[in-house]
Amino acid sequence: MEKICVITKAPLAKDGGRMLTTFLLEDGRLSEVHPHGTSGSLLGNIYVGKIKNVVKNIEAAFVEIAGGQTCFLPFSEAVCPILTNRPYDGRLLCGDEILVQVIRDRVKTKDPALTAKIMLEGRWCAAVIDGGHGVRCSRQLSEETACILSDCLKDTEVPKPITLILRTKAGELVNGGANGFVPLTAEAKKLLERAQTLLKIGRTRTVFSLISEEKPEWLAVLQEQKTSFDKVVTDEPAVHSALSGQDFSGTEVSFYTDEKVSLFQLYGLSAKLDEALSKRVWLKSGGYLVVEPTEALTVIDVNTGKFDGKKKTEETFALINREAAAETARQLRLRNLSGIILVDFINQDRAGAKELLEFLRECCKTDPVPVRVVDMTPLGLVEITRKKVRRPLAELIREAKTASN
Secondary structure, three states, X not given: OOEEEEEEXXXXXXXXXXXXXXXXXXXXXXXXXXXXXXXXXXOXXXXXXXXXEEEHHHOEEEEEOHHHOEEEEEHHHOOOOOEOOOOOOOOOOOOOEEEEEXXXXXXXXXXXXXXXXXXXXOOOEEEEEOOXXXXXXXXXXXXXXHHHHHHHOOOOOOOOOEEEEEOHHHHHHHHHOHHHHHHHHHHHHHHHHHHHHHHHHXXXXXXXXXXXXXXXXXXXXXXXXXXXXXXXXXXXXHHHHHHHOOOOOOOEEEEOOOOOOOHHHHOOHHHHHHHHHOOEEEOOOOOEEEEEXXXXXXXXXXXXXXXXXXXXXXXXXXXXXXXXXXXXXXXXXXXXXXXXXXXXXXXXXXXXXXXXXXXXXXXXXXXOOOEEEEEEOOOOEEEEEEOOOOOOHHHHHHHHHHHOO
């Protein structure tokens, strides 16, 4: 599969105004779209916040950060927090000053969400201030690969309260020989040094201070992907300059200069973007999906449509359902759908339904955002949950058009 990342200014606004946008394509099809610069994203920013309220019956605290913004901090995200006003004794109290990171932007009426497990992400690994120490590997790495990667970092000291996590993408380095691990060891050293510096600064800053602002959103999008890109292309000089300073070994980074045909036109992104916002999604088999986001959840309906196969009915349904499962996984990423998703596949027998669920789970593994395929209800609806991180694509596009007026 060819993976290409295109970073360019797209005409998203109603008046034709352009906005820097990252487009991810897999074999020529859009897999993700990220407009940058609609409303200011706080995602990834690190603050010294102040606990305003502790609500034990929902197991969470409400924390104020810079600018008077109130955020939501679940107790599960504050197991070993760094308090700057007192030693942590197992309790979170009103008035406590705490080091936090934004893990979810504001979504509709919901406040931004925080964690006290501060994560500094790189391409191959991440340093997490979580009260632990040592090296951990992504669960998606095989046991053999995890052992090889851990062994190459045996001389790297990981002090408390920091854990070094090796990402799934680090598995790509295993076949590069001894020298192939140089990018990993160099990045690990850099992230650990940064984490220790951040801890030192965070403990001495005043409440509501912004300790660290997240890297450009387009760079965060690139680094959070589970596999590397074959090519990253941009026509923005500032973006190309920043890319040149990053470790993208094995990825072709190019600067597009043709003034006759824009990068947006070259990859046919206008039509692809229209498809990403369309209610109906056609499948190659002639079937189609209907995607219906609502306030409470998203419903995806699978239909046979124009399919005129001459196979038996059961085989026809199985073929369309399998294609619909792969397309559903793509649409979750493309539209950035989150929360509860219900998929109404065409009826199948018990064995076929079980096989379909496993295939859907496999398709969702490439999603950088955590996805859980729960089960199929007695009515035949497949339940999916996807973590809320960024706002839905349709909402961002709508905001871009409104802002232009």
